Amino acid sequence: MIALVLRDTRLATRAGGSAVLALAFFAAVATLVPLGVGADLRLLARVAAGVLWVAAVLAALLSLDRLFQSDFDDGSLDLIALSPLSLEAIATAKIAAHWLTTGLPLTLLSPLLGLMFGLPPQAIGVLALSLLIGTPSVSALGAIGAALTLSIRRGGLILPLLVLPLLVPAVIFGAGAVQAALDGLSNGALLLLAAFSVAVTCVSPFATAACVRLNLAG
Amino acid sequence: MPSLFVLANPKRFLDLSGAVLPWLAAATVLALGAGLTLGWRAPPDYQQGDSVKIMFLHVPAAWTAMMGYGLIAVCALFSLVWRHPLADVAAKAAAPMGAAFTFLGLVTGSLWGKPMWGAWWVWDARLTSFLLLLFLYLGLIALRNAIEEETRAARACAILALVGAANLPIIEFSVDWWTTLHQGESIFRAGGPTISAVFLWPLASMGIGYTLLFLTLWTIRIRTEIIERRARSLLLESAA
Amino acid sequence: MSYAEYVVPAFAVSVAVLGIMIAQTLRAYTRAKRQLTALEKP
Numbered sequence: 001m002i003a004l005v006l007r008d009t010r011l012a013t014r015a016g017g018s019a020v021l022a023l024a025f026f027a028a029v030a031t032l033v034p035l036g037v038g039a040d041l042r043l044l045a046r047v048a049a050g051v052l053w054v055a056a057v058l059a060a061l062l063s064l065d066r067l068f069q070s071d072f073d074d075g076s077l078d079l080i081a082l083s084p085l086s087l088e089a090i091a092t093a094k095i096a097a098h099w100l101t102t103g104l105p106l107t108l109l110s111p112l113l114g115l116m117f118g119l120p121p122q123a124i125g126v127l128a129l130s131l132l133i134g135t136p137s138v139s140a141l142g143a144i145g146a147a148l149t150l151s152i153r154r155g156g157l158i159l160p161l162l163v164l165p166l167l168v169p170a171v172i173f174g175a176g177a178v179q180a181a182l183d184g185l186s187n188g189a190l191l192l193l194a195a196f197s198v199a200v201t202c203v204s205p206f207a208t209a210a211c212v213r214l215n216l217a218g
Numbered sequence: 219m220p221s222l223f224v225l226a227n228p229k230r231f232l233d234l235s236g237a238v239l240p241w242l243a244a245a246t247v248l249a250l251g252a253g254l255t256l257g258w259r260a261p262p263d264y265q266q267g268d269s270v271k272i273m274f275l276h277v278p279a280a281w282t283a284m285m286g287y288g289l290i291a292v293c294a295l296f297s298l299v300w301r302h303p304l305a306d307v308a309a310k311a312a313a314p315m316g317a318a319f320t321f322l323g324l325v326t327g328s329l330w331g332k333p334m335w336g337a338w339w340v341w342d343a344r345l346t347s348f349l350l351l352l353f354l355y356l357g358l359i360a361l362r363n364a365i366e367e368e369t370r371a372a373r374a375c376a377i378l379a380l381v382g383a384a385n386l387p388i389i390e391f392s393v394d395w396w397t398t399l400h401q402g403e404s405i406f407r408a409g410g411p412t413i414s415a416v417f418l419w420p421l422a423s424m425g426i427g428y429t430l431l432f433l434t435l436w437t438i439r440i441r442t443e444i445i446e447r448r449a450r451s452l453l454l455e456s457a458a
Numbered sequence: 459m460s461y462a463e464y465v466v467p468a469f470a471v472s473v474a475v476l477g478i479m480i481a482q483t484l485r486a487y488t489r490a491k492r493q494l495t496a497l498e499k500p
Contacts, residue, residue, distance in 0.1 A: 161356060164353070168389050169391075176395075214373050214374060269463075272468045322472060326472065333463065445490040445491060446493075449493045456497075
């Protein structure tokens with residue numbers, strides 16, 4: 001299973017891979033928003049929590065349709081499925097690899113973007129922490145969407161429609177945590193985020209595997 | 219559980235539903251008629267004036283929309299776990315209607331909110347959750363239409379419906395939490411001891427009426443689907 | 459607060475949406491029935 005994780009990670013970090021794409025998109029959105037909204041740092045600081053969290057989620061979603069698709073298309077998914085690993089383990093490996101190449105880099109880049117939005121150091125810390133805790137849920141829920149849309153041509157188009165409503169709790173709790181740090185309050189958002197993330201990440205491999213099985217059989 | 223498998227045979231379902239349908243339709247008309255009459259006769263609210271009557275249109279739509287999703291989730295369960303043959307036909311039939319009721323709930327909710335809060339859209343917990351419910355419905359419909367093979371589409375939609383249903387309480391909780399955070403307005407505190415009898419009766423009538431309407435149309439749509447499948451298989455037979 | 463401003467549009471939308479739903483459902487049903495009886499004839 002580790003081998004699978006490493007393989008996917010290596011694939012994604014290559015030149016045309018998804019890791020750079022996610023980072024670039026994240027940075028691009030974070031640059032576009034001030035251009036659209038104005039350079040008032042106080043305003044930017046107020047919207048930073050939400051904007052950066054939404055940007056991170058969208059960036060992580062970008063590479064999701066390729067999670068299974070490329071392996072499915074060239075037949076290697078069938079081969080992987082034949083291996084002694086259960087489909088659930090394979091799903092977990094894919095989710096882990098996706099997070100390592102999207103969620104994690106996004107988390108690492110976030111302090112810089114937080115700075116650009118005028119967040120104070122404490123809020124930046126919470127931003128990074130919330131992304132660290134929350135992005136696994138994006139990968140996990142996204143994997144279900146990716147598996148569901150496997151056999152569809154242009155499946156990548158409806159994938160966001162399927163996955164984004166499910167991700168609402170992550171955005172609410174994640175941005176809420178940063179906002180609380182900004183306001184100097186504590187509202188338990190991080191705990192709620194952690195609970196959501198853990199729950200979703202534990203359940204997702206089963207749902208994902210069921211969807212992959214469904215599409216492989218056909 | 220075993221009793222529902224009585225309906226598993228399509229022919230059986232057609233026979234049973236054919237017998238029940240006229241009664242369902244009649245009950246629907248009765249309930250809606252009663253609800254509309256009582257609603258018309260009800261006095262204006264001292265706070266909201268006449269626009270309180272939109273509640274008789276909004277709350278039943280919202281309730282039916284949520285019930286619709288619950289029904290789809292149950293069908294999904296039956297389809298995946300117990301392999302009930304008609305379960306995914308039922309789910310397929312219910313989704314567009316649920317989406318329509320959700321849309322209706324959103325529009326009527328907006329029309330209810332405008333005279334009260336002066337804004338067409340308010341990020342109220344109920345309305346926001348409702349908007350997300352619409353997206354869940356649209357996702358189901360989009361997925362069903364995108365997958366060409368019928369059995370695969372059925373199973374994929376069943377999984378999506380269950381994932382959505384499992385997530386829905388969490389989503390609603392988080393939206394609720396979010397509105398308390400932002401001190402959002404909570405208009406739609408309908409129900410409870412604050413609602414007086416003169417409003418309760420039309421509301422209940424309309425609620426029952428909308429539910430019956432859903433069930434009636436749902437039954438007809440399932441019949442339609444069964445008939446269409448039979449026609450399709452006949453076509454295939456004759457071609458072979 | 460009068461009826462015309464918001465209640466009537468709300469009512470109109472409800473009638474429209476539900477009406478379309480009913481009409482579409484019935485139309486699909488009769489079409490399917492017609493097709494089946496045509497196929498079952500010979």
